[in-house]
Amino acid sequence: MLIGTAPQGAPARPAGVPGQEERVAARVAELEHKLGDPTDETNEVSYTRLLQDDEAGEISAAGERILDAAVLNADFVPRAEGGRLERIDTLVRVMRSVFRRDVTLGLGYGVTSFMAGVNVWTEGDADQRARFARILLDGGKVSVAYHELAHGNDFVRNEFEARPSVDGGYLLNGEKQVINNADRAAAWVLFGRTNPAPGSRSHSVFFAERAGLDASTYRVLPRYDAVGVRGCHLSGLHFDNTPLPDTALVGELGKGVELALRAFQITRSAVPGMALGATDTSLRTVVRFALGRQLYRKSVMDIPHAKATLSAAFLDLLICDSLSLAATRAVHLLPEETSVYAAATKYLVPKLLTEAMHELSIVLGARFYVREGEFGIFQKHIRDLPVLSLGHAGSAACQATIIPQLPRLARRAWFSDDPAPAALFRLRDDLDEIPFADLTLASGRDRLSASLIAAIDELPSGTPEERTVHAIALKMMDELRRLQEAGSSLAPEDRTALASPATFALADRYTVLLAAASVIGVWQQARTAEDPFLADPAWAAAALHRLARRLGQNPPDLPAAAEARVHDEVLRRFHDRTSYDLYDAPLAG
Amino acid sequence: MPVPTTGHTVESLTTWLGERIALYLKRQPAEIDPTVPLAEYGLDSVAAFSLCGDIEEDFDFILEPTAAWDYPTVQALAEHLIKEFDAAKGGAA
Incomplete structure (x- = not known):
């Protein structure tokens, strides 16, 4: 162990x-x-x-x-x-x-x-x-009932009402839609309007237990049929003057938007890393295919394009897991900074995983279109995975969380904050319990990117792989400088949810930079750990190379030995039945 | 360039806020009624965050990111800022 x-x-x-x-x-x-x-x-x-x-x-x-x-x-x-x-x-x-x-x-x-x-x-x-x-x-199960189709992620405009009643308690009126397990949950956490005034202090969160509710006043709406996660019980709830006791109110009256934005930092940082498992299986499925199938008198695995695609998918998994690790450990270690890291994770990880799946589907060829048999799980995962970027904060909503923080980060944080503690990147180190009360909406700090800057003076440069890591770290530092320039001169209209596409692109580049900082941090801490693959600079060099190319940087060529090392690891983990993530965990199959 | 937090009045801050919010909304400052909730003008929650960042930057003063939620009109926000500035000054003295 x-x-x-x-x-x-x-x-x-x-x-x-x-x-x-x-x-x-x-x-x-x-x-x-x-x-x-x-x-x-x-x-x-x-x-x-x-x-x-x-x-x-x-x-x-x-x-x-x-x-x-x-x-x-x-x-x-x-x-x-x-x-x-x-x-x-x-x-x-x-x-x-x-x-x-x-x-x-x-x-x-x-x-x-x-x-x-x-x-x-x-x-x-x-x-x-x-x-x-x-x-x-x-x-029992509990549903999270925030969503109203008409308002999407603009949940400040939600209409579902929990009106304070003259007799004490609240009266629920309206509908919640596309709610997972609404039909079978023992309770629902509801987000409702408690004040007709516009703005962000007019909603509250309620913990409504089904057992105490008047069943004649509410009904469960019919199930939705979806493209993916077809077995999920996605339905809705309709309330008509349903009384709810005072004790159902969670937190303060009118502070529901703030509570949601704080609490969901935890799930936004966590859920993408969980769903990474689906891409892990998809990679394993395509490796099995590539090793078994003969084309042009070779196995698909011997075709350079196929081989490179599989390595790239593995690297994307390691990149996603590195960012996910930093974001989830930040909840414990840097809770005041988590809003940005959670949004970056919820934005970038589903995007990278979805792209990796698409690339893998090309290797799988026609098998990708078959709904059953040995490779059938692939098409199911590829249909299911997009739900990840839809639920509880779409990609654009995550970028919109980052955008108003860019000017403050540019002016106050970048190139001046202290680096994150090493424990942020240490896979197996203990952490103190989750500091729920310390999660905040915005802090103006960013010690994850500060770790990247600090690393530049510390990184070794003995081997070609190490020199690649160092060279790309320098390019990422230049990227942060450009982000700082752009971020500190954003026009006011570019600091709203209606910001220009170019501003959304800035948020995108920033998340890639945070992923690079995470990769460097994980490798730095792993150099002295016992996992020989994670300690080797090959994966870090290859992962950073992908991120640098994604940003349109012109990174130095990746040493051929690094590519070979990553490919060998893809094969070793397939044969050893271990996970395609940072943990190399033994799997049942 | 940060503006000192001393020497402000509710009036001067009302003018500053009105001008700034007009930029976010792409309207004329004169169109912003200091007693109308900003959300009614369509100032979204993201922009409300950004506004707090602007206040921090221009007055070199740390403000709760939710200030514009709790004080949802120009007038309420100006009055809140004066109180906060005075409190900060008292603390420094």
């Missing part, structure tokens, strides 16, 4: 008591064992069976039974409330095992309840937290 170096300042632990790393590694192994080998046709949660469920528009009953037996819901409940949740990055690792097999199960079994939960863990009182924990630990 891989155990990280003990962090500085970590609480001393008696020998023999499992620590955070042992706990998460054991949990991942347990889920892998219980869910079994997905390529084994006799497994009740095999890809074949999951595809059949998808065709039928059903969530895998066997999958839900296994996750119930494993009490996966406990992973969404903080330890202080009786659950297992202690770190966001470790939750991501656990959920990846589910998403590798089925995005529907990942979202439909779990993520919805987790999203609802972060609101209650952030601002709920002790009684609400205890009641919420009870529901989940008893195997």
Whole structure:
């Protein structure tokens, strides 16, 4: 088992008591064992069976039974409330095992309840937290009902009403649409208008338990049929003067927008990294295809284009995981800066994963279009994955979160902040519990990019790979300088949700830079760790090379040895059945 | 260039805010009624954030990013800023 170096300042632990790393590694192994080998046709949660469920528009009953037996819901409940949740990055690792097999199960079994939960863990009182924990630990589900089709991510304009009633409590009126598990949840976390005035202080968050509601006053709307996650129970809720007690209000009256924007920083930083599991499986599926199929008297794997595409997909997974790692650990270590990192992760990771899937589909060729059989899971994942950039903050909404912060970052943070603590990039180091109360809407600081600047003086330059890393780090520094110039001179109209496409492009480039900073940080910390692949500069050089090209930089040629090293690792992990992410975790199949 | 936080009045800040908000909305400052909620003019929550950043920058003064949500008109925001400036001055003295 891989155990990280003990962090500085970590609480001393008696020998023999499992620590955070042992706990998460054991949990991942347990889920892998219980869910079994997905390529084994006799497994009740095999890809074949999951595809059949998808065709039928059903969530895998066997999958839900296994996750119930494993009490996966406990992973969404903080330890202080009786659950297992202690770190966001470790939750991501656990959920990846589910998403590798089925995005529907990942979202439909779990993520919805987790999203609802972060609101209650952030601002709920002790009684609400205890009641919420009870529901989940008893195997119940909670829906997160924010969405109204007419307003999309502009949820400040939401109309669903929770009007304070003259008799105390609130009266619910209106509809919430495309709500996961609305039909079967034991409770809903609702976002409702509590004041008719326009603006951002007119909405509040409610924790409405189904058991206490007058069933004659509300109804569940018909299910939506979607392109992907076809087994998810996406429906809606219609309320007609439904009374809700005072005790349902989460946090302060009128502070719902702020609560949502704070709490969802946690899910925005976490969910993309969970869904990375779907692309991990897709890469493994295409590697299997490429090794087995003969064309032009060679296996597809011997065709240079195919080989390069597979390596590129692996690098994209490592890039996404590096950014995801920094963003999820930032929740603990740099909570005041998380708004930007979470938005960057929610924006860039789904985009890179989706692009990687598209490239992989080209190698798969016509097999990509087949809905069943050995490679059928690929087309399911490629249909399911886009839901990731739709739910709870679309790509443009994430860019709009970053845009108003660019001028402040340009003036106050870049080239002057201290670098992030090394622990931000250390995969297996312990972290203190989630500081829900410290999440803030904007801080004007950015210690992740400061780590990149600091690294330039520290990076080694002995080998060709190391020199590539260093050269690209310098180019990224130039990029940050250009961003600083552009960001500090944005016209007022370019600092609104209606900013110009060029301003949205600035936000895009900034997220790529944050990904580069994360890759460099992870490699720097891994150099002394025990994983020989992560310690090797080859992956970092190759990953940075991709990011530099993405920004239109003209990076030096990648040493051929680095490409070979990455390709060999793709093959080794395929044969060893380990994960295509930073953790190289053993998989059931 | 930061403007000192001393020597301001509700009137001078009302003028400054009106001009700045007019830029966001692409309107004339005279069109901005100091008593009408900014959201009614279509100032979105993103722009409200940016406005707080502008105040920070021009007055070299750290402001809650949600100030424009809590004080949703030009007049309310100007009065809030005067109070905050006075408090900061008191703290410094």
